[in-house]
Amino acid sequence: MQDLSPLTQQSLLSEPVEAGVVRLTLNRPEARNALSRDLLKQLHEEIERLGQEKNVGAIVLGAAGNVFSSGHDLKELTAHRADADGGEAFFRETMTACSAMMRAIVACPKPVIAAVEGRATAAGCQLVATCDLAVAADTADFATPGVNIGLFCSTPMVALSRNVARKQAMEMLLLGEPISAADALAYGLVNRVVSRGDVMAEALGMARTIAAKSKSTVAIGKQAFYRQAEMPLEEAYAYASEVMVKNMMAADANEGICAFIEKRKPEWKDK
Structure with missing residues (x-):
């Protein structure tokens, strides 16, 4: 493949696995792969770039460490409460950037497959729901827990409510409790559940099948x-x-x- 050298930025890794398949890795394990503004920007740009690569047939999105993604970087957001406007402009820009990145995944002509080894919460759960397909480890879990800290998961709700039934979506949003991989499969949030350690292989197998098609x-x-x-x-x-x-x-x-x-x-x- 051409022009597919790995990103130099540490928070997102991009590498061609084989003809037609590219693997992206959220690489902030020390921050539970929180979606900082920088990571949102990198992911958005890389999804758009790969979408234009004629030799790419499918994209697999995984994560380093034990957490797929904990959602927005709350430390980064909180730091901006010291801004003159109390952080309002930064908060608005962050939510706009996150929504734009999620829309880029949907608009990308290449299918994006989430490979979820660990916990996916809030905007991390939104990211899983936004991907076209998702494979999860049997030990993974999913939650939209914003209600527990006074910040309802309104933007994650958009993707969640378009992938699972209303009652299940409202239960996740209102209770803020994690659901198991088995429940995520039953709800329609993920496509397949496999043993921990087999997730990436399963996701890459799906990607290969897709990449072999027109x-x-x-x-x-x-x-x-x-x-x-x-x-x-x-x-x-x-x-x-x-x-x-x-x-x-x-x-x-x-x-x-x-x-x-x-x-x-x-x-x-x-x-």
Whole structure:
């Protein structure tokens, strides 16, 4: 792959694993991988960069240490209470930056898979919910505990409520208690639960499967999935039908269908 050298910044690592698969690692274990403003910026920029890399087919997002992410960096936020405005401008900028990063993951044409070895709380849980797929260790847990410290998890609520049923989302938000990986699987927050130590291998396996497919087709499908989900039924079918027609006209659709009929492996052009 081209132009995929690891980042030099310590708080986010980026490395190509093999053809088509890139691994990102939140690398602030000493701070429980809290999403500082700097880390939010790095993650946003790297997701956007990889989204434009024609040779990338899938991204796996993991974390160093025993915690996937504890959410926003509360120490960083609290330090700005000494600002002239009590921190209001910094708080607003941070929430805007976090929301923009989450939207970048959704908008990224490459599927992003969360590999969760440990606890994911608040904006860390939001990050898991925002990723297209998620694999968790059987010892991992998830929480939106802001209500316990007087700061309701309002922005994590956006991703959470779009991935799990309302009653489960409200339970997590109102009780602020952690749920197990098994419950996260039952709620629909994660796709698979495996033994601790097998998470990255499982996530990379999923990434390999995706990366072997037509990248243009996957990009079309990901964009359409999120767009139709917000539409009324009739509008969603009209939109999805138009997407299918345009997809049918693509070179890879023609190649894939012909390969299926001829019982051979398709040769993707990614267009």
